[in-house]
Amino acid sequence: MTRKPLRFLACIAAIATAGHAETPKERTVAAIEAAGCSIDDTNVNEVLDGLGLSDAAFRAIGQELVAEGRADVSQTGTFRLTTPACTATGEVQTARAIAAIEAAGCIVDRSNINEILDGLGLADDEFRVIGEALIAEGRAQVSDAGAFQLTTPNCN
Structure with a gap:
């Protein structure tokens, strides 16, 4: 009898955890903020390696952030976040x-x-x-x- 309530609680915890998991975009924003709010040739590999995203997925997230006004790209190609933390x-x-x-x-x-x-x-x-x-x-x-x-x- 004690196993059923424990299993039920474990299922509820798993569902709640999945519902609150960070999205790849949120993880990307956090990683870029931690890297000083900008990415260039000197740190892009370090940021990418820590995220576990493909180059294409990372690029797509970057484009979304720019389209949303949460980032910009300088003339020199530096990607900068414009989030409140930055x-x-x-x-x-x-x-x-x-x-x-x-x-x-x-x-x-x-x-x-x-x-x-x-x-x-x-x-x-x-x-x-x-x-x-x-x-x-x-x-x-x-x-x-x-x-x-x-x-x-x-x-x-």
Whole structure:
């Protein structure tokens, strides 16, 4: 008699779990958000490997996200999510920009600007807004030579 109620509960749990399972699209969005909200040649394989999707399925989900206005593709081919988790007051983009500039030696100038922008998937205007905010906050400055220089703890 105790087996029947247990089996019934197990069936109900299995049905409830299947009903609440993430869809491939939800898993894809979560994986891209975890990868910094953008995908390019440097991280696409890592994101794809973790999802277990075919290239075609991954591409179809990407196209759906763009059509829904939840993502865009930059001129350099970088796929960027525009979900609330990725656009929340620009904090994610600013943090990514700071990390990229720190990795480039804390300075952005003519020799590395294109590489940094391509890696971030940012347009010039988007980067300018982030840079101006960092300067206003005292976390960056422009040198006499015109280079953008971070003044964050990792750059002092």
